[in-house]
Amino acid sequence: MNLTRKIILIIGLTTTLFLSVIFSVLTLRYNKQIENTLLNNARTLYRMVVAVRSWASEYEGVLVKKKENTQINPFLAHPILLTQNGDTLVLKNPALITRELSEMSKHFLGDASFHMSSKKYINPANKPDDFELDALNFLETQKEQKEFFTFETKNNKLYFRYFAPLYTKKSCLSCHSEQGYHEGDLRGGISILLSADYYQKARADNLKFMIFSSFISIIILSVILYLGLRKTIIRPIEGLTEAAERIETQDYQFTLQPFSHGSLEIQKLFKTFERMRQSISSYLTDLQLSEKKYRSLIENSLEAIAIGNQHGEIIETNKRFHQLFNNSKVSFKGLRISDLIDKKSIKPLTDTSDLPRDTKHYEANIILDKDNRIPVEVFEISNIKLTQEKTISFFYLRDLRLRKKLETYSLQMEKMLVLGELSAGIAHELRNPLFAISNNLDYLRDRLSDHKDFTEIYPELLESLNKIHKIVSAILDYATPHPPELKRIDLIQVIDQCLILVRKKFEKAHIKIKQEFVGDCFTVKADPHQIEQVFVNLIMNAFKAMDEHGELTIRGTCKNGRTEIAIIDNGCGIPPQDMDRIFDPFYTQFDSGTGLGLSIVQKILTQHKIKYKVNSKVGKGTSFILYFKKA
Helix, strand or coil: CCHHHHHHHHHHHHHHHHHHHHHHHHHHHHHHHHHHHHHHHHHHHHHHHHHHHHHHHHCCCEEEECCCCCCCCCCCCCCEEECCCCCEEEEECHHHHHHHHHHHHHHHCCCCEEEEECCCCCCHHHCCCHHHHHHHHHHHHCCCCCCEEEEEEECCEEEEEEEEEEECCHHHHHHHHHHCCCCCCEEEEEEEEEECHHHHHHHHHHHHHHHHHHHHHHHHHHHHHHHHHHHHHHHHHHHHHHHHHHHHCCCCCCCCCCCCCCCHHHHHHHHHHHHHHHHHHHHHHHHHHHHHHHHHHHHCCCCEEEEECCCCEEEEECHHHHHHCCCCCCCCCCCEHHHHEEEEEEEECCCHHHCCCCEEEEEEEEEEECCEEEEEEEEEEEEEECCCCCEEEEEEEEECHHHHHHHHHHHHHHHHHHHHHHHHHHHHHHHHHHHHHHHHHHHHHHHCCCCHHHHHHHHHHHHHHHHHHHHHHHHHHHHCCCCCCCEEEEHHHHHHHHHHHHHHHHHHCCCEEEEEECCCCCEEEECHHHHHHHHHHHHHHHHHHCCCCCEEEEEEEEECCEEEEEEEECCCCCCHHHHHHCCCCCCCCCCCCCCCHHHHHHHHHHHHCCEEEEEEECCCEEEEEEEEECC
16 A cells, blocks of 8 residues: 555544544533433422422412312312301312422423322322332432433333422421321422423434534545645655655666755755765766676686685676586576586695685586596685675686696607607617627527527527517607608508508407498598508507407597597506506506507607597496598
8 A cells, every 4th residue: 555545544544533533522512411401401390399399388288269170189188168258268288289280281381291209199190100110219229319310202202201309398297297207208209201302303413413514524624634744745755755766776867856845854855865866876886887897807807707605606607617618508506616526636736824714726627527527727715705794705717728738748748858868879879789689690590500509599589689679660760750741541441451460460369350431531631651550559559458359349430520530449448547648658558568659649640630539448448539630
């Protein structure tokens, strides 16, 4: 319910209640006045009757000349007196006078009359009716009361009944002492009957007038009060409400003018509200500029940034954060940073004692999918206070993939440099002795060809010498770079040529070779000799990893505009802790290996800008996948 309706309701209820009380009191007072008028009239008539009775009682009755219609009191001992002149006088005692006056009142007073009654009546005409009997009983029990009255309806007319007592006086004992009365006893009373029809009509007319007056007064007073309140209070408050609603919608571009018809307090409120609007507008303008500045810094940051609430749940991220996770549409709201990283990969980068309170600095891998991880550097600052009760957390994620590649490349270059120096030394130190040993071994073979002992050790010596030659040649090939000579080659033909070289070894070991090529995208640009060296090394590594009855699968497919060649074995697999070392020079899992095969493979693939991927599970096998661009 709005303010106007509330004020109308309050004014209506207040004026209705106030005027209802006033007019109710006036009505009751008017009714009481009418009742008092009837009561005073009855009292006056009663006093007049009592005065007449008292006068007659003082003279022990009144003698009147008898006429034809003169009533004689049969209850008196000597009701008639004859005079010397022969006139007959009739004694009228107070009771008879009162009764005769009562009869006369019915004719002369209209709707007003009176009647004398007593419990110990002599004349049946003085027998009390129900009202008079109730009054006598009341006055006998409530001796301090001197009157009894009520309203009574007879023949559909309203009457006011009044009863007042008659007490026995000394002058009354001459007639009533025989009835056992004593001076001061209640002998009876005078009952007054007054018509109250005009009272009822006046009361009804007054009630109608009061109701009508109340209705008109309520309307007039409510309208006056409403117009006054609307002008001085409601309209100013409506103006303030409209201004507050505009402020709620962040519209501050207006001026609130003081209300000229309002009170000093209202005008002061308008001025205060206007100052508040200006202050809020100025503050929010500065706040928006500050927010734009810091939001722009966050959005345009080269690093991924996330902001969390006091519970660590993400509430805001920048574009770089979505780019880091290769997803620009999915919302991260409600997640925690701990839900996005591999907890096992966390490595502290700074001693916590060197960091500010509630700050963490560590390296971890974020989870893109089941098989894809990205190394990141994380700065985590928590409990940043915005207000006394509200805090936020700040997360800064730096992509370490390029750094890791550079570190790997730098380490590889260092290894290559060391290996180059080492190979150069080996070339100088071993080639000449090997050449001399080879020549001397050939010489001994010619001279001692019929010597049994020599012929038995010669093959072993020759195999050892060839193995040394092979190691030296591999080192020299690795240390001495040869730029690739790119030609259009058919990968299937290159693989077939490689299989010709190794097929006998596979057949001897009962290892099956399975080829699967789908599509027509196997023509690429590459150095055929170097690519052949890559496939031979990968196939021989697979051979060494498998026991008898193994299976080598060479699978070629065309996907996303590039050629994929997968070398898949079901051998022993590579332990997870060794995956980062398989390309290191001289690292090998096999006793007969030199540890340079995969190093040479990696070098050739890098020179050709061919991407690769290695998947392996211990006990399940290894797959080496090469991604060639189409020629």
